[in-house]
Amino acid sequence: MMQNQIHLWAFLQGIGFFPTGWKHERARPEGVFHMDYYTRVAQLAEQGRFDAIVFGDQLQSRGAGGRAPERLAMPTLDPVTLLTAMAAVTKHIGLVATVSTTYNSPEMLAERFGTMERITGGRSGWNIVTTAHPDTAPNFGETELPPKDARYRNAVEVVARACELWAEMDREGPELPQGRPVLVQAGQSPDGRDFAARTAEAIFCPAATIQAGVDFRTDLRSRVAGVGRSPDGVRIMPGLSCVLGGTEEEARAEHTATLDLADDALAIEYLSESLCCDLTGFDPLGQIPVDEILAKTLLPQGDVARSIVPGAEKGTPLGEFAANFMRHPRGHNVFIGTPEQMADMMIEWRDAGACDGFTLQPSYMPGGLEDFVGQVVPILQARGRLRTDYPGATLRETLGLPAREAVTA
Amino acid sequence: MTRPFILSASVAEPAFAVPGHARAVLQAAEAAGFDLLMLGRSGERPFDAQVLVAWAAPMTSTLGVVATVPASKAHPFHVARALSAVDFLAAGRTGWSVVPEGAPEGMAEDMVGAARALWDGWGSDTLILDKTSGRYLDASKVKASNYKGAFFKVAGPVNAMRPPLGHPLLVVDGDDPIAIDDADIALVSDGTAAPQATKRLIKVGADADAAMLAERFEAREIDGAHFTLNDALTQLPQIGARLASLLAPRPAGDLRARLGLPIPSTASNQPGGAVIPEIA
Ligand SMILES: Cc1cc2nc3c(=O)[nH]c(=O)nc-3n(C[C@H](O)[C@H](O)[C@H](O)COP(=O)(O)O)c2cc1C
Numbered sequence: 001m002m003q004n005q006i007h008l009w010a011f012l013q014g015i016g017f018f019p020t021g022w023k024h025e026r027a028r029p030e031g032v033f034h035m036d037y038y039t040r041v042a043q044l045a046e047q048g049r050f051d052a053i054v055f056g057d058q059l060q061s062r063g064a065g066g067r068a069p070e071r072l073a074m075p076t077l078d079p080v081t082l083l084t085a086m087a088a089v090t091k092h093i094g095l096v097a098t099v100s101t102t103y104n105s106p107e108m109l110a111e112r113f114g115t116m117e118r119i120t121g122g123r124s125g126w127n128i129v130t131t132a133h134p135d136t137a138p139n140f141g142e143t144e145l146p147p148k149d150a151r152y153r154n155a156v157e158v159v160a161r162a163c164e165l166w167a168e169m170d171r172e173g174p175e176l177p178q179g180r181p182v183l184v185q186a187g188q189s190p191d192g193r194d195f196a197a198r199t200a201e202a203i204f205c206p207a208a209t210i211q212a213g214v215d216f217r218t219d220l221r222s223r224v225a226g227v228g229r230s231p232d233g234v235r236i237m238p239g240l241s242c243v244l245g246g247t248e249e250e251a252r253a254e255h256t257a258t259l260d261l262a263d264d265a266l267a268i269e270y271l272s273e274s275l276c277c278d279l280t281g282f283d284p285l286g287q288i289p290v291d292e293i294l295a296k297t298l299l300p301q302g303d304v305a306r307s308i309v310p311g312a313e314k315g316t317p318l319g320e321f322a323a324n325f326m327r328h329p330r331g332h333n334v335f336i337g338t339p340e341q342m343a344d345m346m347i348e349w350r351d352a353g354a355c356d357g358f359t360l361q362p363s364y365m366p367g368g369l370e371d372f373v374g375q376v377v378p379i380l381q382a383r384g385r386l387r388t389d390y391p392g393a394t395l396r397e398t399l400g401l402p403a404r405e406a407v408t409a
Numbered sequence: 410m411t412r413p414f415i416l417s418a419s420v421a422e423p424a425f426a427v428p429g430h431a432r433a434v435l436q437a438a439e440a441a442g443f444d445l446l447m448l449g450r451s452g453e454r455p456f457d458a459q460v461l462v463a464w465a466a467p468m469t470s471t472l473g474v475v476a477t478v479p480a481s482k483a484h485p486f487h488v489a490r491a492l493s494a495v496d497f498l499a500a501g502r503t504g505w506s507v508v509p510e511g512a513p514e515g516m517a518e519d520m521v522g523a524a525r526a527l528w529d530g531w532g533s534d535t536l537i538l539d540k541t542s543g544r545y546l547d548a549s550k551v552k553a554s555n556y557k558g559a560f561f562k563v564a565g566p567v568n569a570m571r572p573p574l575g576h577p578l579l580v581v582d583g584d585d586p587i588a589i590d591d592a593d594i595a596l597v598s599d600g601t602a603a604p605q606a607t608k609r610l611i612k613v614g615a616d617a618d619a620a621m622l623a624e625r626f627e628a629r630e631i632d633g634a635h636f637t638l639n640d641a642l643t644q645l646p647q648i649g650a651r652l653a654s655l656l657a658p659r660p661a662g663d664l665r666a667r668l669g670l671p672i673p674s675t676a677s678n679q680p681g682g683a684v685i686p687e688i689a
Contacts, residue, residue, distance in 0.1 A: 022538075022540070022545065023540045023543060025540075027540075028688070029538045029540075029545070029688070030538055030685050030686065030687065030688050033497045033570070033685045034497070034498075034500075034685070035466060035467050035497075035498045035499075035500070038467075038498065039467065058568065059486070059568070060568065061553070061564065061565055061566050061567070061568055062566075062568050063548075063551070063566070066553065067548060068546065068548040068551040068566065069545075069548070070544055070545060070546055070547070070548045071543050071544060071545055072545060073545045074568070075570070076490075076568040076569060077490075077493070077494040077497070077569060078487075078490040078491045078493070078494040078569065080459075080460060080463070080491065081459075081460075081463040081491050081494035081495050081498065082463075082494060082498075084460050084461075084463040084464045085463045085464060085466050085467050085495075085498045087464060088428075088464050088465075088466075088467045088468055089467055103484070103486075103487075104484075104487070105482070107482055108482055108483065108484075108487075111456075111457045111482070112457050112459075112460055114457070115426050115456045115457035115460040115461060116457075116460050118426040118427055118456075119426055119427070119428055119431065119460065119461060119464045120428075121428055138562075138563075138564035139486045139563055139564055139565065139567075140484065140486065140563070141561065141562035141563065173423065174423060174424060174426060174427050263543055265543070266543060
C-alpha cells in the first residue's frame with residue numbers, strides 16, 4: 001500500500017464548477033445531452049484512476065420567484081441514469097449518485113440502488129442528502145420543507161430501512177456485490193456531521209484552506225470514533241476546483257478570463273438562484289435591495305442577511321456585488337497555478353491530515369477534466385501518491401475498505 | 410411509409426440485472442430485429458427497470474427500451490426526470506409502461522398525466538446554448554405545470570428537459586386496469602379492446618405461429634406482436650428467425666420515426682421532441 005495515497009473523486013454535475021463555465025471555448029454545453037460526452041468523461045476519469053464519479057442533484061424547480069434562469073446552465077439530468085449509463089462504458093470506476101431521503105421512500109431507494117449495485121458489478125454509491133431547498137416541497141405535493149433536525153432524524157430511519165431491504169435483496173439474489181452501495185454524505189451542521197459519522201464511508205465538505213480541512217477532518221474522525229467506528233474506514237474528501245496554466249501568470253489570466261465570461265445579467269441570475277429571490281428586474285448599478293430580498297427569500301433570513309448586509313453597508317452596487325459573489329462559488333478551494341504547484345498543494349494537504357483526497361470539481365467540462373487528467377495525474381503518479389491501476393473490482397476495494405461490510409447503517 | 414410489423418418482447422428474469430446476462434440479452438434482441446424490449450411486466454418486476462434502461466442505452470443502437478414503472482412505488486417528478494435523461498442518452502429510443510398492480514384505482518392514470526404535464530412544461534425549442542450572446546435557454550418556453558391529480562400534485566417546472574421523443578413511447582398492457590385512451594401502444598389479448606389510434610400488439614408465447622401473425626397483421630387486426638419471454642437468450646434468436654419475413658427495414662431516426670408514431674395530439678401541447686442546438 002502506498003504511503004499517504006491521494007484519493008480522487010470527480011464531481012461532474014452540470015458543465016463545470018464556474019457559473020460561466022458553459023461559455024468557455026473548451027466547454028461542451030450540448031455534450032451533456034449526448035451519450036458520447038458521458039463515455040468520454042467517464043473513460044477519462046477512469047484513465048486518471050479516480051475512485052469514483054459523483055453527480056450532485058437537486059429537486060427544486062429552477063427559477064427564483066418563478067422565472068427560469070436564461071443565462072445559467074443548469075441541466076439537472078437524473079444522476080442515477082447518467083451514472084448507470086457510464087457504468088456500461090467503464091470497468092473500474094465507482095459511480096456515486098446523489099439522492100434525497102426526504103423525497104424518496106426506503107422501498108424506492110432500495111430498489112433503485114440495489115439494481116444499480118447489481119448492474120454496475122459492485123461499483124455503486126449513494127450520496128445521501130436530505131434536500132435543503134424550500135422550493136422542492138411543491139414538486140411533491142407539499143407546502144413546506146421539513147426542518148433540518150426532522151430531515152436528519154428521518155434520514156437515519158430511511159437509511160436503516162434501506163439497509164434491511166438490501167440485505168433481503170442480497171439473500172434472494174442475484175447478490176449485491178458490495179452488500180449495499182457505498183454510503184457517502186456531506187453534512188456540515190452538527191446534525192449533519194453526526195449523521196455522516198454514523199453512516200458514511202466517504203464524506204464531502206467545502207474547505208477553502210488547509211486549516212479548514214484539518215479542522216473538519218479532525219472533528220469528523222473523532223465523531224466517527226465516538227460512535228465506535230474506525231476513523232480509517234472513512235474517507236474525507238473536500239471539494240477542489242482548479243485553473244491550470246503553464247506558468248502562474250498564465251493560470252491567473254485564464255482564471256480572470258473565465259470569470260470575465262460573465263455579464264451583469266448572468267451574475268445577477270446566479271445571485272438570484274443562490275438567495276432564492278428574483279433580482280433580475282433590478283438595476284445592476286443600483287443598491288442591493290436588502291429589504292426586498294429578505295422579504296421574498298424562502299431561505300433562512302439570517303443566512304441571507306449575513307451574505308448581503310456587509311456589501312449593502314459598503315454601498316456596493318448590485319451588479320458588482322453579484323460579480324464578486326460569483327467569484328467564490330460555494331466556499332470551495334479553487335487552486336490557480338501550474339500542474340506541479342497543484343500536485344505540491346495536494347500532497348501538502350494530504351500529509352497535513354487535511355483530507356484523504358479531493359473531490360475535483362472541474363471549472364468547465366470537459367476541458368477542465370482533460371487538463372487535470374493530462375497534466376496533474378501523471379505528476380501525482382510519478383511521486384507515488386496516486387495509484388497507477390485499480391486494486392480490485394468494486395468501489396469498496398478501490399476505496400481500500402473491506403470488500404463487503406456488515407449490512408447495517 | 411409501409412406499415413411496420415412491430416416486434417416487441419418483455420423480459421422479467423432476475424438475471425437481467427446482472428451485466429453479463431443483460432448484455433447478451435440486449436445484443437440478442439437487437440440482432441433479432443426487435444423494435445421494443447420491455448423490462449419487467451405486470452406482476453413481474455424483479456428489478457428497477459428505470460435503472461436498467463439507462464444501462465441499456467449505450468449498449469444498443471436501434472432497439473427501443475421500455476421501462477415498467479410501478480404506479481404505487483414511484484413519483485412522477487422522479488420518473489419524468491429519469492426517463493428524460495434516458496431518452497437523451499438513448500437518442501430517442503425510450504418507452505415506459507405504467508404498471509397499476511398494488512396501486513389504488515386511478516393512480517396509474519394520474520402518474521401518466523403528471524409526467525406528461527412535466528414534460529410539456531418545456532418547449533421543444535427551449536435550449537439556445539449560444540456562448541456569444543450568453544443565452545442558455547429561452548425562459549418564456551419553461552412553464553410550471555401545476556398538475557393536481559387525485560394522487561399526485563406536482564408544481565414543476567421539472568428540472569429536466571423535455572425528452573427528444575417529446576414523450577417516451579407509452580405502452581399499456583390492455584389487460585391491466587388502466588384507462589388511457591391515447592397510449593402509443595397497447596399489448597392486447599384476443600378480445601381486448603384498444604382505442605383506434607393506439608397500435609395493437611397481440612400478446613403471444615415464444616412459439617407463436619408466424620403465418621397466423623402475418624395473416625392477422627394483413628387483416629389489420631393487429632399491428633405487431635409482443636412476446637412474453639421466460640428464457641430470453643434462447644427465445645429471442647428463434648423468434649427473430651421465424652418472423653424475419655415480416656420485418657421490413659425501418660426508416661432512420663428516433664423510435665417514433667421508426668415506428669410511425671407521432672405523439673398523440675391529446676397527449677401533448679407541444680408538436681415534437683426537444684431539439685439540442687448544434688455548436689460549431
Ligand atoms: C461537495 C458537496 C456536494 C454537495 N452536493 C449536494 C447535492 O448534490 N445535493 C444536495 O441536495 N446537497 C448537496 N450538498 C449539501 C450537503 O448534503 C449538506 O446539506 C450541506 O453540506 C449542509 O450541511 P447540513 O445539511 O448539515 O446543513 C453538498 C455538499 C458538499 C459539501
